[in-house]
Amino acid sequence: MTGAGLKDATAVVGIGQTAFAKQLPESEKALACRAILAALDDAGISPAEVDALASYTMEETDEVEVAKAVGFGDLTFFSKVGYGGGGSCATVAHLAAAVATGQATVGVAWRSRKRGSGPRPWKNTAVQLPTPAQWTRPFGLLRPADEIAMLTRRYLHEYGATRDHLFNVALACRNRANQNPAAMMYERPLTRDMYMTSRWISEPLCLFDNCLETDGALACVVVSAERARDCRRRPVYVHSAAQGLPAQHHGMVNYWNDDPLTGPAWAAARHLWKHADFTPEDVDVAQIYDAFTPLIPLSLEGYGFCGRGEGGAFTEGGALEIGGRLPLNTSGGGLSEAYVHGFNLINEGVKQLRGTSTAQVPNAATCLVTAGEGVPTSALLLRT
């Protein structure tokens, strides 16, 4: 089998989600079960048929608990992917690989998180300081926002990108959320004035450069392309998939390689495009991991939508809006729909290719979905 063995061999046939809110009363486990059952119902597949699971290492509800609660059959494949939001697309990729190679027949990927009402991970000082944090945290570089802000300052300096470019990203996501009744920022418009006068989180990043703290869960179902033809919904094929942990990488971000502004996206992108039948020019809609606005220009460069240093300028002229060159994060993304470690981007990619998004790109047939940039990452190309 060549590296192209995964191409269109599997499809996402079910998606499910809970409500998104600052506070939901149920536990992460209960939310996970709801999202998974909703995804299976969407696919028209019984939980007893599920034999593969994938999630993130940061997922606190383990496979045993989920399988027992939901009533899965015997599992023959389970996988958890590390590095926080970098794992999102890899959960689907692992299931696709398992199904394509015959290790399983029905896979479910999920992420459940109470980040809105629960503790923020960086506040847990007991786990703050092992390698690699000994080189950053004692100096007050405490939060992911601080680590990404450091890259952002350098990026703005080196390439002449501006806060207006970051605002373009925040605005595109917010405009889409304003069309999505399920989004936390539905009916809450954003203006340039609001953005420019908002409080700092870590200069040069302000409040609106940061994703939302959210409670919620999502799941999706992966089966073979053959099986997918008999499911309830139009299949959305997993066309290409990749993880990316570049040579000499460090942790959350790498200030120590030759060029810290080329992150894991570049490594994932090389493999992703190598095994695809189309190019960045052919992507109809993109769901790009947006825990912070600057991840968008960095990812646009990494995934080949523009040249080095051109990511800021790419956002100009409504390029990221519906009707623009590359409609972005059409559910509102992590910045304005919900931050559930990027899983909502996967489900939104599926909705776009089904033609059921609340901000539908007409005739969308190809979608790029990416996972967290800065950390070891993953990405998917989906197609109708």
Next chain:
Amino acid sequence: MLTPVVDDDGAPFWEYAARGELRVQACAEPDCGELRFPPRPCCPHCHSFDSEWRRMTGKGRVWSYVIPHPPLLPDYAAQSPYNVIVVELTDAPRIRLVGNLVSAPEAPLNSVAQERIRIGAKVQVVFTDGEGLPRWVLERP
């Protein structure tokens, strides 16, 4: 404040720092000698497990900086807005260290006015008395 939780690979860095020396791990293989940071057990270039700790001049330039604002851990919130900088060493431009720009070794993290911080500014390492945390002062204060 958070203090470094040291691992085996990083321990020498902090031991030298406590003596007021900025040293970076280097491959001890004579034909190689590549510097590496953060420290690790073997050389990614030649795979030698022998390393030495090379003394740096302690001169560098600000590569980037951030100004964190709350919500932060309480000790840091008390000094906010403060700066965190990344310094590129003059001796070894690919070796970069996260630190703070201060007016004096023991001065607070917010002791240098934000307007005075800029990318490219020349800095010199200093060390705190107690823990020997490396910090940075402007070469032209």
